[in-house]
Amino acid sequence: MASWSHSDLSQIANAPACGRGMADFHRAFGCVGPDGVSAVFYTGRDDGHIHELRLDGGTWVHSDLWTRAGIADSAPQADASPAACVTPDQQVSIAYAVALNHPFE
Helix, strand or coil: CCCCCCCCHHHHCCCCCECCCCCCCCCCEEEECCCCCEEEEEEECCCCCEEEEEEECCEEEEEEHHHHCCCCCCCCCECCCCEEEECCCCCEEEECCECCCCCCC
16 A cells, blocks of 8 residues: 655745745645646745646646736736636636725725
């Protein structure tokens, strides 16, 4: 039987830390995609982008999905943990929420 082990995937993949503060509720979300590859999605602590850690050939690789999708740095940051699902056409879909700050008088 295989034993459990502990690894800091962000450090292994040279990726940013998860969550955006000490009192936040940002959590990583893992899944296995339709290609059978393990992936972890999370909100970056300092940039508010959605990040992916993907197991590629036995190595964890980081990808900033915000950059890959062409989202401008001026766009609202993600304000919660992402959720993921595999659509009927076998695509991984990521959903996340943003906080829109509205001025009050």
